[in-house]
Amino acid sequence: MDEAKLGILMLNTDFYRPKGDIGNPDTFSFPIEYRLVEKATIDHVIKWGDAALIEPFIESAKYLEKKGAKAITTSCGFLSIFQQEIQNQLKVPFFASSLIQIPLVYKVTGGRIGVLTARKVSLTKQHLEGANAGDIPVAIEGMDDRLAFTAAIVDETQELDMEKVSLEMKEAVRLLIYKYPDITAIVLECTNMPPYKHAIREVTDLPVFDITSLVNYVVKEL
Template sequence: MSDPVNALGIIMLDTAFERPVGDVGNAESWPFPVLYRKVSGASVRAVVAGRDESLLDAFVEAGEALQRQGARALTTSCGFLVLRQSLLASRLSLPVATSSLMQIPLVMRFLPAGKRVGVVTYERSSLTPAHFAQAGADPDTPTVGLPKDGHFHGLIEGGEAYDRDNLERELTETVGELLARQADIGAIVFECTNLPPFSAAIARRFGLPVFDILTMGRWLFAGTQAG
């Protein structure tokens, strides 16, 4: 008899854009097995705008299906799903971390006195105090959003081709904007799960630690291996 699957389950939104290594949706991004389950009808716009209440049962069903396949813990492909953290955790029987934003309180504990976490999000106008509350984080956490007319939005919602150079340039400029505005940033958390392909480059460019959905998922999965 073959060994049972021992994997991280990832609940995916209903999207079709390219996902290179580093993206949450590419299995080669992870140093252990992952399982994917797409939720039909879960568009980026519905989740980012917080209009996904009707999809809650479908998210639960996806998590349960991943558990049956052998997942030991669960995460998602969109940091805005942190708004549903309490509800999903209460209905699923596996540990679930809906968003990289849940790392903020822990990272804050690591930082020197006077330093804060800065967040880069897909859409600043849609990231509300309720999202931060569900993450256990200060709603006044310094945050910057990717430009709505930029390359990431064009890729994720506009059907544009993956342009790595322009995506990296846009993200670098966005992080630079945050740091120019907020001099006390000691670490960065990427809300958007499509940003990790650039985490190492951003860490080198600005000399700051960067946390994302991959660091969240690795930590979560490591705990399932104890004993």
Template sequence: MGIYRVRPDAQSYGHEIGILLIACSNPFPPGDVGNAWSYNYPVLYETIYDVTIDSLINEGDRSMAPSVVAAAKKLQGMGVKAITSDCGYMLYFQEEVAAALDIPVMLSSLLQLPFIAATLAPSASIGVICANKDRLTPELLSYAYPHPTRELHVAGLQDAPAFRYAILDEKGELDSDAVEKEVVERAVKLVEEHPEIGAILLECSNLPLYAAAVQRATGRHVFDFLTMIDFVQGAGRRRTYQGGY
């Protein structure tokens, strides 16, 4: 079977993706970045206890960058092939973490914006549904999309009661059906107001489980954290091909 050697920093082996978790008390159902059943490959989690929803989303505090880098380095030492996170606003730390590691880093679903734009006609725009529109500032967006070629239309969930209760206010209970209704309503409204939208990006890591419903309601391609993670994982674990010719 071959020779295996100890990896000094590893406590377990075989993990494809390392996921940095912010400190929160949200439920993580299947389809959420924080639920391991969302993947067809092994993932490894590491919580950063001084990064919270309030400090990251509401305040935009970047002082925790050393803690984020340290956690990412720990996951790299454990042998993961790439690093992501469970919050799109972790984009604040993308440059620092990428500079400190030797493996791909994709801390925010927003990093897909240039790729999505490149797939669309010049006249098309992109719809973005995020956790807090007020905090999705032009400065933050510029970290992922520094040279916009397609217009962005953003809808936030900060005033959606079910989403706010479960995610932003961390009440410990998630009504998935109610949140799905809120997300779909915002997506439909975006497309009605801006019919030139060619694709929709779900910023928040809690939203991929609603992507299919958004797609059914809008008929658009829907991107999220999981489309990004699956894409990078696939590039790092290529399979061989067999068959007839």
């Protein structure tokens, strides 16, 4: 197997990851090296933003660096909160979250950026600041009250039903656009959302940026 160009720090989850999800190696056209961060559960990362995870993430990132990864990312957009602390300890490019695309997307589209997140109640200004997006006009919609997505990916209490999640994703995007008709693009915070990008395309012509678009952009230059 060729040396991995990209290392991915994985949260400790059990749900199914279809092609398009960052946790499925078939999503990418180049070799991937995965590293599980055992203490990084959904609760600790998304619900609590636990700073005690910084060191385990740094240790795991350094492991991937030694394994030859040319760049490193993570499987959760909420890790933007620790972007700088982790990057400061690495020699290779590190991007914790899809959210770090917001400043660029704002610059090239010229208007408010819509953010679709796995859990709106957990996405704070601190997360946006970690992505250098604290002063950029954004509109946030979450999947908090959408049962199929939340049960499968956040609570891990039900099996993933991709058809139902597709419908919920379209519903969330429609609501986002209805509430904020001035948005000029959408950024998907969650790394589990790219498999449903085709569904989003059915309800909007706005440009949609996600973790895979960011990964492909970075890796192409390595």
